[in-house]
Amino acid sequence: MNRRLFLRYLQQSPLLALAAELGGQPARKALSSPKDALDIFDFLPLAEKNVQSQHWAYLMGGADDDGTVRANENAYSQWQIRARRQVEVDAIDTSVTLFGQKHAYPIWVAPAAAHQAFHAEGEVATARGAAARKAQMILSTNASLHVREVAPAFGGPLWYQLYTQAEFEVSKRLVGAAEQAGCTVLAITVDSATTSNRVTANRGGMKTEARCRACHGLTQADYYKEHGMYEGIDPALAKPGGRAVTWTLVERLRATTKMKIVIKGIMTAEDAANCLRNGADGIIVSNHGGRSENSLQGTLEALPEIVETINGRIPVMIDGGVRRGTDVFKALALGASAVGIGRPYIWGLSAFGAAGVERVLELIQTEFAITMKLAGKQAARHISPLDVRRRNI
Numbered sequence: 001m002n003r004r005l006f007l008r009y010l011q012q013s014p015l016l017a018l019a020a021e022l023g024g025q026p027a028r029k030a031l032s033s034p035k036d037a038l039d040i041f042d043f044l045p046l047a048e049k050n051v052q053s054q055h056w057a058y059l060m061g062g063a064d065d066d067g068t069v070r071a072n073e074n075a076y077s078q079w080q081i082r083a084r085r086q087v088e089v090d091a092i093d094t095s096v097t098l099f100g101q102k103h104a105y106p107i108w109v110a111p112a113a114a115h116q117a118f119h120a121e122g123e124v125a126t127a128r129g130a131a132a133r134k135a136q137m138i139l140s141t142n143a144s145l146h147v148r149e150v151a152p153a154f155g156g157p158l159w160y161q162l163y164t165q166a167e168f169e170v171s172k173r174l175v176g177a178a179e180q181a182g183c184t185v186l187a188i189t190v191d192s193a194t195t196s197n198r199v200t201a202n203r204g205g206m207k208t209e210a211r212c213r214a215c216h217g218l219t220q221a222d223y224y225k226e227h228g229m230y231e232g233i234d235p236a237l238a239k240p241g242g243r244a245v246t247w248t249l250v251e252r253l254r255a256t257t258k259m260k261i262v263i264k265g266i267m268t269a270e271d272a273a274n275c276l277r278n279g280a281d282g283i284i285v286s287n288h289g290g291r292s293e294n295s296l297q298g299t300l301e302a303l304p305e306i307v308e309t310i311n312g313r314i315p316v317m318i319d320g321g322v323r324r325g326t327d328v329f330k331a332l333a334l335g336a337s338a339v340g341i342g343r344p345y346i347w348g349l350s351a352f353g354a355a356g357v358e359r360v361l362e363l364i365q366t367e368f369a370i371t372m373k374l375a376g377k378q379a380a381r382h383i384s385p386l387d388v389r390r391r392n393i
């Protein structure tokens with residue numbers, strides 16, 4: 001495997017940098033059981049060992065020089081938590097309600113393509129791990145498995161992420177299949193108007209024909225054949241995606257479904273205002289984990305202007321760079337209703353399948369509950385901007 005990528009990741013992690021600053025060099029060895037993980041980063045060595053190097057580069061990389069991947073993580077270290085004392089916190093309520101459904105924690109599993117690139121059981125394992133921790137899962141359009149196969153493993157209503165397709169009929173069919181499988185929320189991803197410049201992934205071999213052809217094809221039609229969600233869809237309809245998702249298109253889709261419509265990939269107040277004007281039911285502040293534009297703007301930095309614009313009228317969620325329970329707390333303090341976890345649960349999946357996903361979520365949930373208690377919060381819904389302050393260097 002490409003050790004350089006892993007080492008670069010470690011060097012660039014603000015948390016590990018802090019540990020080094022404090023004089024303790026973290027020694028992380030491949031885990032033998034998910035229970036041994038003390039934090040989510042403990043999954044990295046085994047995950048990397050288990051995954052093909054091309055797939056690892058695809059997972060870890062972002063756009064250009066990965067600057068926005070780092071910006072997402074670094075944004076959290078710019079905020080501090082205001083500790084509060086002498087509050088009764090033996091029993092706290094970590095739950096939040098989204099679209100009328102109560103969630104045990106404000107933490108969901110972000111949509112990511114092709115889980116079978118990381119574990120043979122793919123999205124079924126992810127669904128089992130998420131269900132074990134009562135975490136909402138959003139299934140990607142580009143999942144390895146069909147929503148019909150994943151829904152029973154999750155055992156409750158999934159949310160479905162949509163990449164709109166060049167042919168409207170294909171989008172409509174995907175949405176219909178999701179709704180039929182019980183999905184209640186449709187997250188339409190709008191941050192991929194063109195193919196982004198994935199240097200790390202490509203350098204790691206994502207587009208090296210010989211290597212890739214050994215296990216899968218490279219054309220759009222091959223992609224349709226190999227990704228479960230496109231089952232039954234004529235590969236002749238496969239045309240390169242990567243185009244703007246207009247509001248006209250969102251309207252046409254809305255007319256085909258009763259699912260709530262959430263727009264994923266918003267980074268500015270202007271686009272948030274457009275979401276409101278056009279009747280979106282929710283927003284996910286996201287830059288695709290630093291994989292779309294290399295803006296160097298962390299999602300947490302974009303959150304305040306969006307929260308101000310939305311002013312409580314619809315839920316504003318966020319993903320990108322969330323690695324600790326303290327990060328979840330900070331996002332909620334700055335106005336998010338819930339947060340998504342991306343790469344870290346795939347580290348868990350790659351290392352141990354469902355049990356790894358479960359443990360990653362358990363660690364972040366536990367850290368979040370501890371953070372709430374030490375900030376004197378009895379309920380997640382009480383977390384407010386007064387609970388954080390900007391770092392003052």
Ligand SMILES: Cc1cc2nc3c(=O)[nH]c(=O)nc-3n(C[C@H](O)[C@H](O)[C@H](O)COP(=O)(O)O)c2cc1C
Nearest residue numbers: 059110111112113140189288289319320321342343
């Ligand atoms: C390997 C990988 C695949 C992804 N695939 C999708 C996808 O199919 N659809 C989508 O909307 N977002 C996708 N994303 C973006 C995630 O949903 C999420 O926005 C991002 O991973 C959050 O950042 P984090 O990884 O730093 O937690 C993907 C991200 C990764 C790392």
